[in-house]
Amino acid sequence: MIQIFYKDKGKISISQSLVFLDELGMDDVIWIDLFSPDGDEKRAVETFLDTSLSSRAQAEEIESSSRYSETETTISVNTNFLIPGPDEYSMEAVSFILCEGIIVSIRNVQLRSFSDIQRRIQVNSRLYPTGYHVLIGIVENRIDLDADMIELMSKEIDTYSKKVSAGKDVNEEFLLDINQLQENTMLVRENVVDKQRMISSIMKSDKFPRDIFPKLSVINKDIVSLLNHTNFSFERLDYLQNTVVGLINLEQNRIMKVFTFVSLLLMPPTLIASIYGMNINLPIAGNGLLDFFILLALMIVAIFVVILVFRKRRML
Numbered sequence: 001m002i003q004i005f006y007k008d009k010g011k012i013s014i015s016q017s018l019v020f021l022d023e024l025g026m027d028d029v030i031w032i033d034l035f036s037p038d039g040d041e042k043r044a045v046e047t048f049l050d051t052s053l054s055s056r057a058q059a060e061e062i063e064s065s066s067r068y069s070e071t072e073t074t075i076s077v078n079t080n081f082l083i084p085g086p087d088e089y090s091m092e093a094v095s096f097i098l099c100e101g102i103i104v105s106i107r108n109v110q111l112r113s114f115s116d117i118q119r120r121i122q123v124n125s126r127l128y129p130t131g132y133h134v135l136i137g138i139v140e141n142r143i144d145l146d147a148d149m150i151e152l153m154s155k156e157i158d159t160y161s162k163k164v165s166a167g168k169d170v171n172e173e174f175l176l177d178i179n180q181l182q183e184n185t186m187l188v189r190e191n192v193v194d195k196q197r198m199i200s201s202i203m204k205s206d207k208f209p210r211d212i213f214p215k216l217s218v219i220n221k222d223i224v225s226l227l228n229h230t231n232f233s234f235e236r237l238d239y240l241q242n243t244v245v246g247l248i249n250l251e252q253n254r255i256m257k258v259f260t261f262v263s264l265l266l267m268p269p270t271l272i273a274s275i276y277g278m279n280i281n282l283p284i285a286g287n288g289l290l291d292f293f294i295l296l297a298l299m300i301v302a303i304f305v306v307i308l309v310f311r312k313r314r315m316l
Helices: 019-023 039-049 056-061 112-123 131-166 172-204 210-275 289-312
Strands: 002-008 011-015 029-035 068-070 074-083 090-099 102-107
Touching: 002 019, 002 039, 002 112, 011 112, 019 039, 029 039, 029 112, 029 131, 039 102, 068 172, 074 131, 074 172, 090 131, 090 172, 102 131, 112 131, 131 172, 131 210, 172 210, 210 289
Parallel strands: 029 102
Antiparallel strands: 002 011, 002 029, 068 074, 074 090, 090 102
16 A cells, blocks of 8 residues: 655645656655555656665665665665564564655554654644655654553553562462563663664764754653663563562472471381381280370370471471
């Protein structure tokens, strides 16, 4: 699907007609958004801009150090957008091509950042006079969404922390949940660092309009604060993980202590029963009922002796 944002009598209109692209000039178009484009749509845009567009496979294979590049006529930006899920987060590669003030975006999934900017363009088109401003608007919106995501993760960490303090449901499954939250935190941090590298490359460029640089500085400060927040969140998760592991070990030690004590408690009676179970002549080994009670009393005395020894050594 293609969406063409173009200037029309002082406002920005939208067209989804590929044929309409032939009727527009370079000065009319601001943004061409390609969502899961087919071959005809990509070829039409390449012909309109007289440049080539990267495929999804090429965008995913580009190394992080080469995600931003400039030529005399075009600027290519490849970045990842984080998509939150119910349990796990995933990364989606998005490509941007800037040519003569026109931005072309290529993506394969619905992204909230794009939907928000498209609505804002229609509400206040003066804020997005060129494709450069559209790109910065998308990045700014993405950083805001990342901040909301980090805030939600912080609340989730608080919930886990309260459960650990109360000792509720602290088990192996709880430990796996913390590990998954750690993975999500690392993905968020990776996503924010990717945007930081993009902003840094843009601020070094002389092709972007000067009026967007103050906003870039603010975005860069926001990114630094988000990175500090993710570092703090990861440290909290690491602390919680160590605490949960310690509690699980304590519980296992307590269980093993009970089993060990029971085993030691039954050893003397077992020894006595084994001795008098032998087929030889032993003291008080007659056939009377009194012998049975004498042996039973010996076993009970042995058990109490073991308990007293353990208590005296403060092992109970």
